[in-house]
Structures are given as C-alpha cells and as structure tokens.
Amino acid sequence: MIALLIRDLRLAMRAGGGFGLGLAFFLIVVTLVPFAVGPQSDLLARIASGILWLGALLSCLLSLDRILALDWEDGSLDLLATAPLPMEAIVTIKALAHWLTTGLPLVLAAPVFGLLLSLPAPGYMPLIVSLLLGTPALSVIGTFGAALTVGLKRGGLLLSLLVLPLYVPILIFGAEMARRGVDGLDYTTPLLMLAGITCGTIALLPFASAAVLKVNLR
Amino acid sequence: MNLNALWAYANPKKFIQTTDKVLPWVSVLAVVSLIVGLVWGFFFTPDDYRQGSTVKIIYLHVPSALMAINVWLMMLVTSLIWIVRRHHVSALAARAAAPIGAVMTLIALATGAIWGQPMWGTWWAWDPRLTSFLILFLFYLGYMALWEAIDNDDTAADLTSILCLVGSVFALLSRYAVNFWNQGLHQGASLSLDKEENVADVFWYPLLVCIAGFVLLFIALVLLRTRTEIRARRMRALLARERMG
Numbered sequence: 052m053i054a055l056l057i058r059d060l061r062l063a064m065r066a067g068g069g070f071g072l073g074l075a076f077f078l079i080v081v082t083l084v085p086f087a088v089g090p091q092s093d094l095l096a097r098i099a100s101g102i103l104w105l106g107a108l109l110s111c112l113l114s115l116d117r118i119l120a121l122d123w124e125d126g127s128l129d130l131l132a133t134a135p136l137p138m139e140a141i142v143t144i145k146a147l148a149h150w151l152t153t154g155l156p157l158v159l160a161a162p163v164f165g166l167l168l169s170l171p172a173p174g175y176m177p178l179i180v181s182l183l184l185g186t187p188a189l190s191v192i193g194t195f196g197a198a199l200t201v202g203l204k205r206g207g208l209l210l211s212l213l214v215l216p217l218y219v220p221i222l223i224f225g226a227e228m229a230r231r232g233v234d235g236l237d238y239t240t241p242l243l244m245l246a247g248i249t250c251g252t253i254a255l256l257p258f259a260s261a262a263v264l265k266v267n268l269r
Numbered sequence: 270m271n272l273n274a275l276w277a278y279a280n281p282k283k284f285i286q287t288t289d290k291v292l293p294w295v296s297v298l299a300v301v302s303l304i305v306g307l308v309w310g311f312f313f314t315p316d317d318y319r320q321g322s323t324v325k326i327i328y329l330h331v332p333s334a335l336m337a338i339n340v341w342l343m344m345l346v347t348s349l350i351w352i353v354r355r356h357h358v359s360a361l362a363a364r365a366a367a368p369i370g371a372v373m374t375l376i377a378l379a380t381g382a383i384w385g386q387p388m389w390g391t392w393w394a395w396d397p398r399l400t401s402f403l404i405l406f407l408f409y410l411g412y413m414a415l416w417e418a419i420d421n422d423d424t425a426a427d428l429t430s431i432l433c434l435v436g437s438v439f440a441l442l443s444r445y446a447v448n449f450w451n452q453g454l455h456q457g458a459s460l461s462l463d464k465e466e467n468v469a470d471v472f473w474y475p476l477l478v479c480i481a482g483f484v485l486l487f488i489a490l491v492l493l494r495t496r497t498e499i500r501a502r503r504m505r506a507l508l509a510r511e512r513m514g
Contacts (some may be wrong), residue, residue: 217439
C-alpha cells in the first residue's frame with residue numbers, strides 16, 4: 052500500500068504529472084476575480100472566502116481525470132486489480148495521493164491567496180480548517196467520479212457534470228464555516244457537519260468507487 | 270399476491286404481454302383524470318381571496334413536484350433491484366424514468382417561477398426548496414448523460430445504478446444542507462394527511478385528481494419507454510445475428 056502511495060506521489064511530482072497545475076489554476080482564478088468584480092477591497096473581503104472555496108473546488112476538479120486515466124491507459128490498473136490488495140484499498144490510496152498532491156497544496160496556499168483578496172484577519176483560521184476538512188472529501192468523491200468515467204474516451208466534461216452536484220453539501224458547509232469565521236460568528240455547527248460528511252464520505256464511498264472500477268475493468 | 274409473483278415480470282416477454290393489456294387502460298385513465306382534474310381546477314374552483322387566480326397553478330406545480338421526487342425514488346428502487354437480482358427490465362425502467370423525472374423537475378421549477386413572479390415579486394429566489402430542486406435536476410442530467418456515454422448496456426446499467434445510490438445519499442444531504450444554508454421563502458407543507466391546517470377541500474379534490482393523473486401519466490410513459498427499449502434491444506440483437514449469419 053505504501054509502495055503504491057509513494058509510486059503515485061512520485062509520478063505526480065515528476066514532469067507531466069500535472070503537479071502544481073491545480074495550484075496555478077487556483078492562482079489564476081484568484082487573479083481573475085478582481086478583474087471581474089472590481090478592485091474595491093471591501094467588496095473583495097466580503098466574497099473572498101467564497102471565492103477561495105470555489106477556486107479550491109474547481110482546481111481540485113481539474114485534476115480528477117488524472118487520478119485513474121494514466122493507469123488505465125498503460126494497463127497498470129489491470130495489474131493493480133490482480134494484485135493481492137483489495138480494490139477498496141487501491142481507490143483509497145489513489146484518493147489520498149490526489150489529496151496530497153492537489154488538496155494539501157491548495158490548503159497551504161489559501162492563506163496567501165486570502166491576502167490577495169484582502170480576506171479579513173479573523174477569517175484565516177476557519178478558512179484553513181474548513182479547507183483542511185473539506186478537501187479530502189473532494190478527493191474521495193472525485194475518485195468515485197474518475198472511476199465512473201475511466202473507460203470513456205471523452206469523460207472530462209461528463210466527469211464534471213457527475214461530480215459537481217456531489218460537491219454541493221461540502222461546499223455549503225465549508226463556505227458557510229469560512230463565512231461565519233469572517234463575520235466573527237460561532238462556526239461550530241458547520242464545522243461539525245463538514246467533519247461528519249467528510250468522515251462518512253471517506254468511510255463509505257471507496258466501496259462504491261471500487262465496485263464501479265471493477266465493473267469498468269470487467 | 271405474494272412477492273415472488275412479482276418477479277415474473279422481470280421476464281421481458283411476460284412484461285410486454287402484460288403491459289400490452291395494461292397500457293391502453295392506464296393511458297386512457299391518465300388522459301381522463303388529467304382533463305377532469307385540470308378543467309375542474311382551472312374553471313370550477315373559486316379564486317383564492319389573496320392570490321386571485323394565480324393559485325390555480327398548483328394543479329400543475331404540486332403534482333409535478335411530487336413526481337420529480339418520487340421518480341427518483343422509483344429509479345433508486347429499480348437500480349437496487351438491478352444490482353441485487355440483475356433483472357434487465359428493472360434497469361431499463363430506471364433508464365426510461367430518468368428523462369420523465371427531469372421534465373417533471375423542470376415543470377415544477379417553471380410553474381414555480383411563473384407563480385413566484387406575481388406573488389413573491391421574483392422569478393427565482395435561493396430558497397432551500399427551489400435550490401434543492403435545481404440540484405435534483407442536475408442529478409437527473411448527470412444520470413442521463415452517463416447512460417448515454419457508455420456503449421455496453423450492462424456496464425451502463427451497473428454504473429448508473431451505483432451512481433443512483435450514491436446520488437440519492439448526496440441529494441438527501443444537499444436537501445438538508447441548503448435548509449441550513451438559507452432561510453426559506455417557500456411555504457410549508459399544506460397537503461399533509463395529519464395536519465389541521467391544510468388546503469381547503471374545494472382545491473383539494475381537483476388537486477387529488479390531478480395528482481392521480483400525473484402518476485398515471487408517469488406509469489404509462491415508463492411502460493411505453495421500457496417497451497420501446499426492450500424492442501430496440503431485441504432488434505439490435507436480431508440485426509447482429511443476421512450480420513453474423
């Protein structure tokens with residue numbers, strides 16, 4: 052399992068793996084927002100937490116098709132399927148590798164991008180915590196979507212259509228938590244809901260992803 | 270009738286034979302109850318004392334909204350049957366139901382907007398009920414797109430069934446998440462069986478007829494579309510056999 056994780060991380064880091072692309076996309080989104088809505092810092096401060104959440108979600112979405120597609124093309128997925136490792140473990144590792152290479156950098160970069168959007172000072176902590184709690188669920192759900200569309204020639208757009216509605220609850224609670232943090236309100240309720248959804252997703256969804264992948268490898 | 274007798278209809282031939290007899294009746298009943306319900310509702314009920322004649326859109330809005338949710342539930346049940354017992358008719362019925370459900374969702378959204386413009390002063394508000402219907406519509410779109418995208422019928426049935434299960438959980442989550450996210454403008458339930466404050470009987474009876482009409486219409490359309498799917502599949506099989514021979 053650890054060997055697989057290290058292999059996936061290495062592949063992602065090296066050239067062509069697309070590591071850092073998500074981060075660059077996140078930066079571009081953050082750069083474009085002031086052009087679209089105007090540079091007034093009070094307006095930006097009000098929407099900063101929402102923009103950061105949306106940007107994180109979209110850059111996560113961007114790299115989803117890479118989770119399984121490359122392994123599917125060169126046949127290593129078939130090899131993995133015959134390995135003694137259960138399919139559930141494989142998809143969990145894939146999701147973990149995706150989170151480590153996409154989700155975690157986004158979380159770490161978010162405070163810097165918050166500065167660009169003049170995010171108010173009390174908002175930083177809740178924003179980082181909410182992203183830290185929410186992005187793993189985004190990766191796990193994304194792996195499910197990638198497993199659904201892995202056999203398709205042009206699955207990219209379909210993948211977004213399938214995955215984005217599933218992101219709704221996480222976006223709602225995550226962004227709500229960040230927003231409440233900015234306003235200085237108590238954010239325990241969305242924090243707990245977000246944590247609950249993430250835990251439930253991580254615990255249950257790999258079984259669905261594994262089942263889907265088995266169907267696709269049939 | 271015990272439950273085992275139900276599985277006989279998993280045989281496509283038996284299904285076609287039975288629906289041959291049932292379909293005309295259901296279709297006629299659907300048309301009759303829709304005409305009766307809508308005419309009764311539109312022309313023979315009084316105007317509401319505050320909402321005027323706009324209230325009459327409930328004869329389309331409520332049944333379609335009801336169907337939008339229940340069609341998804343039906344798809345969930347048939348998907349489960351496909352996963353557990355692998356009856357092809359079940360998977361085909363789920364596939365046949367999805368576009369109908371999507372259209373019902375769209376009707377509910379559109380009639381709601383038409384009613385909302387004079388009553389709330391806006392076509393659209395980010396109210397929990399409206400929002401969750403929009404999300405439900407997206408789920409329908411994704412489900413149908415996945416069916417269309419996959420060539421192999423059995424693979425498509427498997428994948429869409431699992432998507433339907435996972436989607437149901439997330440749709441439910443979203444329903445409660447949007448409740449938390451924004452306060453509602455939409456009125457509460459006024460058709461519950463156990464509550465005192467319900468819609469008045471003058472509106473209630475034609476509405477019941479309309480709901481029955483929508484349910485029958487849905488059954489007729491699902492049967493029709495499932496039969497079409499079965500026959501299309503049979504035709505493909507025959508063509509393939511001819512090409513081989």
